[in-house]
Amino acid sequence: MEVKVTSSTILTSPISHPSDIPLTIFDRFATNIHIAVLYAFTPPTSNNADIISGLSNTLVHFPTLTGKLTTNSYARPSLTVGGPHGGALLVEATVSSKLEDHLPLPPSPDFRLLHPEVNDAKHLLQVQLNRFQCGGLVIGVTNHHRVADGQSMSTFFVAWGKMVRGVPVDSLPVYDQSWLKPRDPPLVQFDHWGTDFIPLSPQPNEFCVTPVYADPSEITNMLLHFSAEFIIKLKAQTNASSTVKYTTFQTLLGHLWRMVTIARQLDDEECTMVRVSVNGRPRLQPPVPMEFFGNLVLNAYPKAKARALIEGGAAMAAGIVREAVRDVGEDYFRSFIDLGEVYGNRDLVPCYDVDGNVISPKLEVDSWLGFQFDEVDFGGGGGLCAFLPINWVPLEGLLIFIPALSRNGGVDVFVSLLEKHAVRFREISHSLD
Structure with missing residues (x-):
């Protein structure tokens, strides 16, 4: 597979002033890696400019995807959102072959070329738009798991597709963490050591x-x-x-x-x-x-x-x-x-x-x-023909x-x-x- 990158840019954070958000215990339990998914669409599809514009408008509602994982003054893992750092990486690329030659997208190391590199990635969200010779499109996306789980990302993808199509987004993200408030006093009634987390001082x-x-x-x-x-x-x-x-x-x-x-x-x-x-x-x-x-x-x-x-x-x-x-x-x-x-x-x-x-x-x-991954639609008249939850x-x-x-x-x-x-x-x- 011959993939040629034609452009690369950073979509800046929609928030101008930086703020630190401590990671929850669930964020810290999530695996510390980028998750890569591939969406394949048959032609005709929306053009790149419309998809990128839709992404920028969607990130206004999903600003944490443009943040940066850091450590706050208490040495506790946190997420810094806004300011000059962070943003989302957007890459455009062309593929010399036809999309049909690669369907139904069986897991393959070759498909790593269809999304930005995940090792030492500088951005929590990375997107690559791959245009095939036939006009088909594969959108390769990687996101850091400590910012969002699968349920969250399905909400994001559906919203992005609606934004591109000009359809009202009726399921905006919710950031209220009042549901995660600890009890007073806290009661750790299950043994999470050795099951969820490594014991702090194992015998x-x-x-x-x-x-x-x-x-x-x-x-x-x-x-x-x-x-x-x-x-x-x-x-x-x-x-x-x-x-x-x-x-x-x-x-x-x-x-x-x-x-x-x-x-x-x-x-x-x-x-x-x-x-x-x-x-x-x-x-x-x-x-x-x-x-x-x-x-x-x-x-x-x-x-x-x-x-x-x-x-x-x-x-x-x-x-x-x-x-x-x-x-x-x-x-x-x-x-x-x-x-x-x-x-x-x-x-x-x-x-x-x-x-x-x-x-x-x-x-x-x-x-x-x-999840709603199978409902993602970026418009243009073509259809979602393959979805790979992880390339290899x-x-x-x-x-x-x-x-x-x-x-x-x-x-x-x-x-x-x-x-x-x-x-x-x-x-x-x-x-x-």
Whole structure:
């Protein structure tokens, strides 16, 4: 793929006077990296000038995306918004090939050329508009996770598309953090040490993790499609032996958890665990608006021994996922907020930060099924034809669920495994036996 950058500019912050915003405990729990996504649109599309103008107008409502991560006078991580620093990077580029030659955008290291470099990125939001020979458009966007989670970014993308099309934006971001106010006195009623954050002063052998690394060439990424018909059959099989009606996510995750465990050939008694992202907005009371912009996500941790998981069937696996996610309720989120009040000035390190790039026997799972990424429309008459939640990642054990864009619906799942395990996984991923 030949990509030629034709221009690069900085869209300045819409706020003239700088101000410091302390990062919340949820921001500090978010992974400290840029997340890269790709949107592909068939021609005709809106021109670059209209898309850039729409972006500038949208950032007026999303100023934190133009900020800069800093440390305040109390040595606490914060976000500086406004002033001469920060801004958003906007790159324009052309691609010599036709868009259809690259569809449906399977994960590939080559696609790194379609968005600005994420290593040592100077801006929290980076956008690259890639014009293909046929007139097709791929918009590559990277944003820093400590400023916004997936729910927040879906709100941003939908608003940006409406701004370009001249449609009123009816879901503006909400920045009110009164929902995140700690209790008085704070009550840390759950043990978040060793689960969410590394213990501040671990006892000998209390928290021992040996990172496992593999050469990136040994890790493969794939995007698997599970049709609506397949999911109906899977749910019927799962629900047949249970009085509980499992959701699509619970059912499909339970199935894939078992298939990955088989492919990895784990020992019978080895404990396998899934880190599942849980959106706190609907769990806090009163519920936080979905338009809340920032981070408000914690993890659930379903666990099982390998043999029991495999032999227990799809219903058992879905049930373990369901119960673990239900346990991360309002009390857990309130306890986490109070943890931030008590230990907010300490150096807090999320447990996943000590992992290598091979997390087996664990899995890291994110569901984007409830987001609006598939509703993004930048106008012009063409349509969204492909969406890739991440172009390529040298991390074994990552799964991302996204709504499929195909006519028959269903779910696409991004999966990253060691190639030696991926061979077997591909063979059994759609097995209902």
